[in-house]
Amino acid sequence: MKLIGLIVVIATGLLLLWGVTDFPDWADPQSPASTHLSPHFLTESIEETAVPNVVTSVLGDYRGFDTMLETTVVFAAGIAVYTLLRRSRRKDLREKPEMIEEELPHQALIVKTICRLMAPFMQLYALYVIAHGHHSPGGGFQGGVILGASFILLAIGFDLKMVLKRMREKTTLVLGILGVLIFSGIGMVCVLLEKNFLDYSALSAILPATDIIMARSHGILGVEIGVALAVMANLVLIYVNLSSDGKYERGL
Amino acid sequence: MIWQFDLIILILVAITAIASINAKDLMSAAIIFGTFSFLMCLLWAEMGAVDVGFTEAAVGAGVSTIFFIAAVFRTTRRTKD
Amino acid sequence: MSNLQAPILLVTIPLLAAFFAALGGMLHRKISFPIALIAIILSFHQSIIVLLKVVNDGVINYRIGGWMPPFGIEYVVDHLNAMVLVVITFVSLISIIYSKLIVERELPDKIPQFYTLYLLLTTGLLGITITGDAFNLYVLLEISALATYALLALGKDRALISTFNYLILGTIGASLYLLGVGHLYIATGSLNMADLFRILPSLSGNSAVMVGFILIIVGVWIKMAFFPAHGWLPNAYTYAPSSSICLIAPLMTKVSVYIMIRIMFSVFSAEFTFANIAWQTAVVWCSVIAIIGGSLQALAQRDFRKMLTFLVVAEVGYMVGGVWLANEIGISGAILHILNDALMTLCLFLVAGILIFKTQRHQLMDFRGMFRKMPVTMGAFIIGALSMIGVPPTCGFFSKWYLIQGAIEAGRWEFMAALIFSSLVNAVLFFRIIEIGHFQHETDSHDHAEEKISEAPAIMLIPLVVVAIALVVIGLYTNDIVTNVIQHAVPVL
Amino acid sequence: MESVTSIKPLLAILTSIIVVVPILLSRKHPNVREGWSFLAGFVKLAIVGSMVPLVLKGTVIEYTMIEVVAGVALKFRVDAMGLLFALVSSTLWIVTTGYSIGYMRGLKEHSQTRYYCFFALALSGTIGVAFAANLFTLYLFYEILSLATFPLVTHHQDAEARASGRKYLTFILGSSIGLVLPAMLIIYNITGTLEFSNSGILSAGMSKGLMSVLFFMFIFGFAKAAVMPFHPWLPAAMVAPTPVSSLLHAVAVVKVGVFSIFRVVTGIFGIDNLRMFELGTALCWVAAFTILAGSLVALSQDSLKRRLAFSTIGQLSYIVLGAALLSKQGMTGGMLHILMHAFGKITLFFCAGAIFVATGHKYLSQMVGIGRRMPVTMTAFFIGSLSVIGFPPTGGFLSKWYLLLGTLEADQPLMMFILLSSTLLNAAYFLPIAYKAFFCSDEEAQFEQKIDEAPIWCVAPLVFTATVSVGLFFFPQPFLDLAKLAVQGFTGG
């Protein structure tokens, strides 16, 4: 088995190596990838969407549909993990001996304190990352992940129960769904306003004092919030289920 | 973009990748994988993909590693290979 | 720009419904079924609109976000995917109605999650089919894959470990696809299929493009369980819950075949794809092995569902082989077989589901005396079986007809022989079951002589009967389907 | 040749499919149920009969249902040959229904409703083959017939029935899928059509090798014709209830086989082509071998039904020989033999059944002196034997006469010799039965002098068919006209 694996791996590697021979040189400004689509994004982004961070404008608008679906992927993963692992309390009769407990220094004061101190800052920073995604690196994903990570950090530092007190199971689920709904809902609003799906320029009809360009910019912000919510909630959902084996009782 | 720097990180990335799949303890494999992700994100940031690097720092080095650790805790650290 | 919203609606309606089904499920677990049902009916309706529109007016382009195609993501509906869309929504509709009772019994505490995943899977498959963007396809592939993993893993016995294997291989497949798209992107700078199709001919001989092609095709082969990457499928499908397998088994492999066809002819050109004869011959031989091996493996099974899964592997060989015959008739046959095989597989898995629902067992022997107890189910089973064997006027005969014509045209006698051989093996397979159902009365054995088994409830029977009738009707209207739809989908060679 | 469009052929086929519904509905009332069968039989005969005057005028009745594949439609065409065959089958259906009532009720058989349903379906298949306008339609109904007869053959549902059923399907389905289907597809690929035409659709420019391979694929593929070595299903299928054996294995199924061969020889290959490639002669030898071998094996059988079965194998090849001679008289003889042998052989089977109902005996050694107990039956048996042997004044003489003339016309004196010697063999295996039934010493006789016939429903049909066998000798019109008309079409003058 290992030998077959090795042969397959080497064959694939050689195939890829052969493919590389015709690649344009690394970081070549004249490569097709740099000359075909990207100039358009770079030059038109400001004019068409009023977003200086081109990654954000491409992510949120030009290829907004990809992003929406990718949010859906996270949602699907969250639901999948939840479906697989979550156990209803009634059925949970046969307990496994908890073998991890003594290994983990749950009561470490320093860890606790630092986590408690850091978490609010992380959350604040995450909000900044989401909101400032138009102008600097960052956006819905990064912000969402950091938000989620802050909760996970709390769960590691303290206890799962503490996190669950702040973010109940239902809240997590609803937030996760809400996030994707915000994104696709904005898309559907555009359809209802008789433009194409995710064509944020349609939003200028309902947002006060916005022209088509600014409508796009606002639309991107809206979907970023959706992305952040969905990513945050679903990562927390996955973590909680993974770490507690779906019992929601005790984390790591 | 300094290619020497680039190369060093690349070599480190490769080493951590190999180390991670060869670790005899799943927990250390997970931690080494975290290092691998972190180096990766450094590499990408250095290549100008700041957004990707940013995300990888949060997702790859952070959340993925924690997922691994959570799973290893819930199952076993033992591995035969 | 004219605002025909049907292409996007047919994808987003199930998607939104997935979210609402999850939300509604938190309020009351019975809400999610009607939501899902209505969404799929609407989606089915939209897909019919799209198909009619395409047949009457030609290709539909839909720009998402209103952006010009190479920059934004585009939906392209031509004859090929319009047909596949209808197949997907139809199968989804049939199996959601059918599986209502099964879900309530199999997964009583996970009903909302089931419908959410079900809708996500449908969305993923529809999106894969309709999209005109190579990367977008990857994302959708992952949505459907994740939903599939979750649905399959809910099964019994070995479901977990076989799903895990599927996950690994599925991820390899999807990653190879992504890598291949990367190769195309580095060579052309584009992700839009139509754009790629325009640029690629100028890059003939470029090794990056070649490798990209190989990676994508191999990735898709792994996804569709084509020989020799078929190992994951039988176990993964055998142990799946019967509520979800009726959606997964008929569609996953077919959609993968669709991707292959799309990549071969709409991203690359037929000249590029069929430039290398040796490579083409190798693929046809692989499909010959897939067909013969799949059929023989099916013959060795004692478990009805496992037998069906090996047949799925064999049928994949039909389609891949048909496409790689590299002539118009063969490709028409393969496309026709996407439609026919989806329905045939659906029909048989529906029967398997009913059998399990009523008896809790799924060995071949459990068909004992079934003709007496479930005449309607067995009647539908016979039609499905005949279609698999390829007896006219069921539709399975006609796709075989085209495939064999293609084989003759291409002079690939080995492929023709494999098709005939698999027909014969299928005849043995299914008549073995018919014989068991016909001959062995429950009264022969004393242990469960008193067991009362009657016909399945109407909510399961009606979908089955509809599919069985569809098998015959589609068979009779083959010519119309071919001339109105498939002929336009086949590239000019 | 002028043609008119009429829905009549379709109606004739549909009558016996539709009647399944009322039969199923009235399953609780046997008399009503059999009433429906009779009604359908008469309606069918009326429809078929109403076409006779038109066809005798040289008109062809056509009806196209739907085009299923480009150039291939589900199409019916009533010409003289098809009508001749349809007339025979629909007449005998009525007779057999009557006989079935006596036999099935006399033996208190189970599942009689199923029996009547599939019987009706089988008849549809037969008429469908008779009226098929192209090879595809013929193949379709050929397969329907195969499948519809499976439950009839295995009616008893015991171990023996299962073994025979397997053999039956293996030969019939295996050969049709494995040989006829590919041959048909290859022909479609070469010519682009499957329509029967009077001069054949294959052009003379084909290579001899391909032509011969295709030809023998058809001859052996239509295994219902029981040309050796594809004959073993026929004796095996004798486990079926006697009415089934009599109608299906003396008339419908086997005659469908030879009829199909006739069609392929004349409509696909064309007489001129076959003459040119000397394939007719080759077929003659195959047929001649089957004739002799079948007759010789028949001599050694003790089971009455098995002896009749082997006799059928031999007699079928007479018809094949008639086609193979490729001469006017020979073909007329072959066609007439379809009719004559049908009435003769069905009488014999009816007698065998009647004996079984009345006495429970199956073996010849148990039937010595049976004429004393069942004089009517055995007289009919004697007449039937004469007809099969070809002894005047029975219909069998006429067909054999034409066959002999055909051998002379085709300049095949050896074949004439074979025909004559097989006649002797026929006499050798039939006459002793009749002789021993009546003329034996009192010690030998196993029955008492008391007359004790089978129920009237059994006896009346066999008296009728025996009478017809004699009657056909004196009044062969309009069948002779039909046969001559058909042959005129093929030979073009």
Place this chain on the structure above:
Amino acid sequence: MEFLLAKYNYWFYILIMMVGFYAMISKNNLVKKMIGVSIFQAAIILFYVSIGAKRGATIPIIEHGHDAVHHIDPTAYINPLPHVLMLTAIVVSVSTLGVALALISKIYAKYGTIEEDEINEQLTDV
């Protein structure tokens, strides 16, 4: 040497990817397999990011924001498209990882091991 240097990034991505690929198909431990999957996907991301790299260019955030009425020189900024794609790919990979680990966790609960050969042994015993 020139040739090697010009594409060294690509050589490394292949190396890393093959490490991951090997772990995916040859490792016995399910968690190890998943580490392999993650490495494999990270390598693909590296590949895409390398496509986007552009000599002498800066990160794709247009300077001077909204005041940029002046002509924007596309060669001055790195290609943003691969970055966008890879953001998606990262999220996909973490999602897959989550589902896979959930499966592993259930497998462990059922079989008490996450070594593939030991599970297969248990399956054949039954």
